[in-house]
Amino acid sequence: MSIEAAGGPGLSIEASAVGLAAHDAARWAAQAGVAVRELRDLDEAHAVIALLVEIWGRPENPLITVEFLRALTKAGNYVAGAYDGDRLVGVCIGFHEEPAARTLHSHIAGVAPGLAGRGIGMALKLHQRAWALARGIVAVEWTFDPLVSRNAYFNIVKLGALPVEYLPNFYGAMHDAINGGDDTDRLLVRWELLSPRVRAACSGTPCERPAGGPSSRRVAAPADIEALRVHDAAAARSWRPRLRDELEPLMAAGGRVVDYDRELGYLVELAGTDLEPTRRPS
Template sequence: MAVVPDHVLHTIVEGGGLLLGAYDGIGPGREMVGFALSLLGWWRVGGKLRHQSLMAAVRDDWQGKGVGYALKRAQREHVLRQGIDLITWTFDPLESRNAHFNLNKLGAVVTRYMPEYYGEFRDARNRGLATDRFLCEWHLRSPRVEARLAGRRLDLALGKAEAINSTCRLPSGLRAPASFRPGLSAPVLLYEIPADLQTLKRRDLELARAWRAESRRALTLYFEDGYLGTGLLHQGDRSFLVLERAELQEALSRP
């Protein structure tokens, strides 16, 4: 992750952006364990102001303890006080943990697939893999978001869902993409992604690249055809993105 100079942070905050820190206690000697940084900007799609969440991270030894969730809730409260109801950000389409957090817990919706969005990254988390990204929109006052933040479980309506892709288990135990089906039109589709992208990259970088190549072809096709990313389904040691054919306002209106 890049280092942002303090004078740039000052300028961002003075311009209406937000820098939040999470600490391991109060008083002298406390240490930062997480942060979130967002920019105030113009949302060309909707013709209104929004926050673009630029960076967010939690220290490794504090992950899984609710720090990231607390940061996002605090970010939401601050942005709403500014009279703004939209935060956008990007995440890796193959990161199942991020998909679960963003879609299932926060209630964000993926609206676009963007190949090679950032160019080449050299940090350990992104090195070696093309920086394809999902664009997600967090509509802060929508029934969908309010229901997720109130702890209501996401109803994924999977009774008639169709699978976009098929995978196979290799002798190594890792799953590999086998094929995908273009031209499906069911209301709900499932696309399998790696259950743990970082472990996959460490064990078999070429296989991770194969996942990136196939998912780019398949997901670009379906997002261009009007599907939205609305959830993540876990089944045993497998993870599936949930895509719905719906207008954005329709998806946001469902609690």
């Protein structure tokens, strides 16, 4: 049995893949000690905004408004939360890209302060994957700050997503508790939901880690940019142009980020290497 996507005949996903994704999501949620579900009503929307303010600050200018969140849910987009009992402790928000792309753009994901390391973020992303596959969506894309080592490791190694584009100062300056007014360079990653790499990651099997070689290059990243921003703002700011000047031209020339190591940084296979493409489909 297969589930037909909104694009029509021929765009289908095997029901077994959808069921397995739902099973993986439920297992990760249980391990994290949370219940993950879609959020639809007005009270839930207010709870989402309150959590985002708790994470990012900016109460006077939240990342998203209640009104826009309500519009997203009404239009059939993805808004989900992770609950520890009655407390909302994580949220993930995404919207559909153009129909032909069969891709969801995951715009915001966050976990309440003090709860890192429990696996709540993993539970949210796997719920998002199962939700997407059930709707015929084959990929999810999102951006993250390439200076944040824990996010790079989570996205590339734990989830199996791969960077496809370097976006310099994508949002402009963001004066909040996380970005601190720094340039908002971002890596756009693509999560191919049914690729062997992602299937393995979601089942709990570590992704195969390429070792690198003559056709690859390492690009260093700070061990903990968030702590550095607090203790030495000048040193933290120096990392942005350093990483941008090295990683952006490599990717623009066709280099592909294939791994991330907490000590060594990004592993980039240089253009011309015979690897499976990770570029976005045209």
